[in-house]
Amino acid sequence: MAGDTAEREGTEFRLGRLVFGLGMALQATEDFRDMDDTVDYAESAGVPFPDLLAPLASGTMLVGGLGVAFWRLPRVATGAVAGFLAVVTLTMHDFWNADPEDRDGERLAFFGNLAMFGAALAYLQEAYRGE
Secondary structure: OHHHHHHHHHHHHHHHHHHHHHHHHHHHHHHHHOHHHHHHHHHHOOOOOHHHHHHHHHHHHHHHHHHHHHOOOHHHHHHHHHHHHHHHHHHHOOHHHOOHHHHHHHHHHHHHHHHHHHHHHHHHHHHHHHO
16 A cells, blocks of 8 residues: 555656646747747846847756756756746846736736745755755
């Protein structure tokens, strides 16, 4: 019975990691599909060199997400995703500075990213534990 529990937890971990990583990667593909809007959004948030940093951030999210999903170079992949989320959450979704009409959307994005950041930290811990 105990072996069944351990096996299920392993499967749940892998499934959660796959869903999380693919979700990050798929979001990045959306950013690439409409990079002009992604760059404009970064520029409106005061990101320096948005033409360079927006595609770089999306590329980091794509590669990191795939690395997490398929557990390839897990320390690098989870570190990239956690780093991306730490920076983007605070700089792009600072709802406390947003215009009143944008505040609710930015708050929602902030807390969504915060939840994903927590997951990324948990996977990062597992990457260091597992190797």
